[in-house]
Amino acid sequence: MSLNLLEISYLIASLTFIIGLKMLSHPDSARKGNLIAAAGMLIAIVATLTIFQEFDSGKMLNYGLIFGGLVIGTIIGTVMAKKVQMTAMPQMVSFFNGMGGACAALIAIIEYQHHQHTTVTGFDGELLVMLLGLLIGSVSFSGSMIAYGKLEGKIKDKALPMNQAINMILLGAIVVLILYQLFAESTPLEFYILLGLALVYGVLFVMPIGGADMPVVISLLNSFTGMAAAFGGFLYGNKAMLTGGILVGSAGTILTILMCNAMNRSLTNVLLGAFGGTAGG
Amino acid sequence: MEEILKYIGDNMEMIYFLVLAILLGVEVISNVPAILHTPLMSGANAIHGVVVVGAIIVMLQASPDNYLALTVGFLAVIVGTLNVIGGFVVTDRMLEMFKKKPKKS
Numbered sequence: 001m002s003l004n005l006l007e008i009s010y011l012i013a014s015l016t017f018i019i020g021l022k023m024l025s026h027p028d029s030a031r032k033g034n035l036i037a038a039a040g041m042l043i044a045i046v047a048t049l050t051i052f053q054e055f056d057s058g059k060m061l062n063y064g065l066i067f068g069g070l071v072i073g074t075i076i077g078t079v080m081a082k083k084v085q086m087t088a089m090p091q092m093v094s095f096f097n098g099m100g101g102a103c104a105a106l107i108a109i110i111e112y113q114h115h116q117h118t119t120v121t122g123f124d125g126e127l128l129v130m131l132l133g134l135l136i137g138s139v140s141f142s143g144s145m146i147a148y149g150k151l152e153g154k155i156k157d158k159a160l161p162m163n164q165a166i167n168m169i170l171l172g173a174i175v176v177l178i179l180y181q182l183f184a185e186s187t188p189l190e191f192y193i194l195l196g197l198a199l200v201y202g203v204l205f206v207m208p209i210g211g212a213d214m215p216v217v218i219s220l221l222n223s224f225t226g227m228a229a230a231f232g233g234f235l236y237g238n239k240a241m242l243t244g245g246i247l248v249g250s251a252g253t254i255l256t257i258l259m260c261n262a263m264n265r266s267l268t269n270v271l272l273g274a275f276g277g278t279a280g281g
Numbered sequence: 282m283e284e285i286l287k288y289i290g291d292n293m294e295m296i297y298f299l300v301l302a303i304l305l306g307v308e309v310i311s312n313v314p315a316i317l318h319t320p321l322m323s324g325a326n327a328i329h330g331v332v333v334v335g336a337i338i339v340m341l342q343a344s345p346d347n348y349l350a351l352t353v354g355f356l357a358v359i360v361g362t363l364n365v366i367g368g369f370v371v372t373d374r375m376l377e378m379f380k381k382k383p384k385k386s
């Protein structure tokens with residue numbers, strides 16, 4: 001009975017995300033759409049807190065930490081978002097996006113600790129979902145932080161020599177590492193090497209891209225975080241996370257392409273464009 | 282190979298969701314005017330903050346003496362909440378700015 005209530009809350013949340021996104025894409029209804037999505041988010045969070053598990057007095061510490069985290073996050077988030085200058089909005093979005101990516105990566109890290117105690121023979125789908133969540137979440141986190149730093153003017157555009165080649169090699173190493181963990185064995189060492197490589201890749205991915213192209217990159221990283229959230233949803237069979245995450249993943253990708261079109265450029269042009277000397281932009 | 286197919290079969294319902302939500306996401310925003318690109322990006326950013334639900338689930342499932350999981354989970358709840366709250370507030374502030382324009386004309 002109560003579990004159904006949880007599922008219904010998630011259904012409502014998913015619906016508000018869809019309706020919210022739809023309304024956000026029209027000027028007249030945009031602000032209301034944002035509020036609707038926020039209301040749905042509140043429902044999903046409150047439902048998870050109250051219905052997901054019977055209250056267990058042995059877990060007082062857990063509940064205390066959850067509420068503490070929610071309160072701290074709310075206060076810091078509100079203050080930061082209220083104080084930021086209008087002109088500094090894009091880097092703020094990037095910062096919050098990075099926080100979401102970090103959240104997804106942290107979840108993957110904890111789940112991996114649990115997963116270690118179970119032995120699965122053959123193909124381990126759960127591990128794959130976890131590794132992808134970790135990878136995309138951390139790339140999104142470090143990439144967003146660099147984008148934030150660049151727009152704040154704290155980090156200068158700088159490309160390593162052969163940056164694109166190094167990125168390719170890194171990406172190859174990441175793929176090999178994931179396949180190795182899936183089909184050979186997965187120890188914490190490989191897991192944390194993957195985490196490290198993903199963080200470095202995020203930095204090198206954003207580093208050479210010119211400042212003027214940053215909104216496009218932030219939009220791309222935004223859709224990455226959406227995918228990372230969706231992998232988390234897949235892991236738990238949580239439909240609010242799955243729909244919310246993947247909606248942003250696909251809508252974000254399309255939005256990225258639309259933004260490129262608005263600038264009369266192609267996505268590859270933006271991502272590799274730094275090579276052609278637009279880095280000064 | 283058989284195991285991969287089995288995993289897909291076990292999660293068929295979720296995969297349906299995944300595919301349909303991908304198509305829906307494309308459909309929902311395909312007609313967005315250029316001035317709304319940034320607010321929409323920001324709004325979408327707030328929506329993927331739903332990942333905080335996962336952080337809460339992790340914390341609810343963690344055993345109270347697993348301090349590593351509790352610490353990491355606590356961090357995850359904080360950054361996830363930052364994403365949600367910051368995302369929605371920033372979007373609202375952006376759109377507030379937009380609203381004034383039609384009034385003038």
